[in-house]
Amino acid sequence: ETGVTQTPRHLVMGMTNKKSLKCEQHLGHNAMYWYKQSAKKPLELMFVYSLEERVENNSVPSRFSPECPNSSHLFLHLHTLQPEDSALYLCASSQDGGNQPQHFGDGTRLSIL
Amino acid sequence: QKEVEQNSGPLSVPEGAIASLNCTYSDRVSQSFFWYRQYSGKSPELIMSIYSNGDKEDGRFTAQLNKASQYVSLLIRDSQPSDSATYLCAVNFLPGAGSYQLTFGKGTKLSVIP
Numbered sequence: 599e600t601g602v603t604q605t606p607r608h609l610v611m612g613m614t615n616k617k618s619l620k621c622e623q624h625l626g627h628n629a630m631y632w633y634k635q636s637a638k639k640p641l642e643l644m645f646v647y648s649l650e651e652r653v654e655n656n657s658v659p660s661r662f663s664p665e666c667p668n669s670s671h672l673f674l675h676l677h678t679l680q681p682e683d684s685a686l687y688l689c690a691s692s693q694d695g696g697n698q699p700q701h702f703g704d705g706t707r708l709s710i711l
Numbered sequence: 712q713k714e715v716e717q718n719s720g721p722l723s724v725p726e727g728a729i730a731s732l733n734c735t736y737s738d739r740v741s742q743s744f745f746w747y748r749q750y751s752g753k754s755p756e757l758i759m760s761i762y763s764n765g766d767k768e769d770g771r772f773t774a775q776l777n778k779a780s781q782y783v784s785l786l787i788r789d790s791q792p793s794d795s796a797t798y799l800c801a802v803n804f805l806p807g808a809g810s811y812q813l814t815f816g817k818g819t820k821l822s823v824i825p
Contacts, residue, residue, distance in 0.1 A: 640715070641755070641799070641815040654812065688754055697743040697762065697803065700813060702754040 601625040602703035604689050610709045611679065619674040619706045621689030627701075629694040630672040632664060635686040635705070647672060648694045676708075684710045715802050717816035725824050730787040732819050734800030737781070744776055746785045747799040749818065755799055759785060790823045797821070 602623045611617050623630065632644040646654035647666040661683075663675040672689055686707050690700040714737040724730045732746075743762050747755035761767045761774040761783065773786040783802075787794055797818040804812055 638817070640817045643812065643814075646812075699743075699745050699757050699760050701757065702747075704754045 602689055602691055602701055604703035604706055606706060608707045612711050613679060616677040619687055621672040621703055623670055623691040625691055625701060627691040627693050628669050629692050631690040632674050633688040635688055679710045681710050684708055715800055715814050715816040717800050717819045719817055720820040721822050722819055723822045723824055724790050726790060728790050730790045730821055732785040732798050734783045734816055735781055736802045740805045741802050743803040744783045745801040746774060747801060749797045749799055792823045792825050795821055795823050
């Protein structure tokens with residue numbers, strides 16, 4: 599069983615809805631990440647938090663808003679999404695230091711109607 | 712632009728054969744290299760890490776790194792149908808500023824035929 603838990607596993611929402619994705623890690627790591635995985639494309643890094651501070655934002659549209667209240671929890675707040683935002687959203691965590699691998703949650707499959 | 716390139720496949724091998732998965736990367740300023748396995752509908756699972764030139768073996772898996780050639784590979788011996796998955800190569804690059812950033816290839820789909 600993964601040490602990184604994501605909820606919900608599946609989410610269907612309209613373009614005008616507001617929803618949030620949740621991620622919790624039980625590995626004692628101090629860095630957390632949001633990725634987007636679309637069909638036939640590599641994993642795209644969206645946000646990086648290290649020691650609860652955002653250190654990376656890869657030109658993600660403002661309709662995606664991350665929140666990291668502590669080193670174990672990470673949220674991705676969604677509002678007025680577009681159909682092209684339909685994808686698998688993956689959360690990962692690692693021990694910050696550059697060389698450490700990341701461990702992934704099971705992801706949230708998001709569908710925008 | 713830093714990139715990680717993999718042949719998307721599918722790569723088909725018979726059961727019991729050696730599967731060879733290859734990955735090249737575009738930038739020399741990198742320190743750590745990882746292979747992840749992703750089953751359909753599941754999240755990536757770390758299977759190998761390699762940090763220095765040469766080979767690293769773990770059970771049926773061997774990772775090979777050649778930094779001069781910017782090449783990393785994964786060999787799977789005695790391939791089993793349960794190895795059928797997409798294998799993602801990931802490289803930790805050091806950008807011009809900031810912390811290391813893990814960059815993934817598109818993945819190679821492996822099918823092991825019984």
